[in-house]
Amino acid sequence: MAQSERGPRERMVFSAAQLIRREGVASTGMREVAAHAGAPRGSLQHYFPGGKEQLVNEAVGWAGRYAGRRVARFLAALPEPTPGGLFAEMARQWTDEYESAGFAGGCPVAAATVDCAETTASTRRAAAAAFAAWTGPVAGALTDMGVPGERAGALATLMISTLEGAILIARAEQDVRALTNAVRELGPLLDAAAVEDC
Template sequence: MGTDSRERMVRSAAYLFRERGYSGTAFRDVIAHSGAPRGSIYHHFPGGKVELAEEAVRYAAEFLNAGIQAAAEGGDPAATVDAFVGWWRQVLVKSEFRAGCPVVAVTVESHDDAPQLTKAAAAAFDRWEDTLATCLGNAGVPDDRCGRLARMIVAAVEGATILCRAHRDVRPLDDVVTELKAMTAAAITG
């Protein structure tokens, strides 16, 4: 039972959490989606569903962060916002508005008996904020605004994603992007 099946299960869990949520995703769903051998899930995740969810949140955080970092290398905060939002837009449209953020799904369904899930979700959001803040700082946003503006970007995009799912339309996300780009440009010149 190699790490390939483990990685497939983690990716599948993140994918399924996007559409079904944490509570709506069972081990059998992850096994079926990933094509992994049935017994391997217990081998790779002896801590159960909580351990799998923790890994899925980390995977989702790193996956999206890699896209943000790649866009940030150009030094253009508008392009970085586009990269962050572009992935969500693609997920929404491809899933016909059934899928959202797996990190949000785990966050809103975390229970007191699994504080490590809340901690993993917070770390994911922090990672995105740190990467965005670094990009903003490199583009000339004053240090005292970088963190707040980065948090605003993450919060606005996550909220807009939820609105898009409710309305089955990408306009809320497009509107948020327009405003975020204006705010970012004003922060650089201001």
């Protein structure tokens, strides 16, 4: 949504991520990506000489950076930043989407991992990099909230693990229950890890 007026190349990467989210990597066709992006089919081989593999990898990378960037925006939206509040905000992005637009899409990084981890080494690495690009900002935010350094990374990984799994279950059940449940149960644990300093 709101892809404004970026170049056709970026639009195709964005569309690829969008379609992978919904149908998985294997079921997403190149022609479909071009059509969804409103880009000519011929541009695919021009911008992505590495073929589908390159396109998928860039889509995964884009998704990772996007998730990382969102963290800062979530923090800005919180009146008083707490680990549990950040997690709630991260989950709310998904409950909002599911409740307003239906359960069509999941996380594109998860989809790439499931479909390509064993098959395509470069995509597996792209997925790992995407998780890193996401975990980093979350861990940074946690340290800023007073979580001790060595714990911050661990909790960031825990948050993303739980969120990814909850997304999966929510999509299967077509019910945001798993997401709200994760926030409710994990929030106190996360907040307890931050030393009170206000």
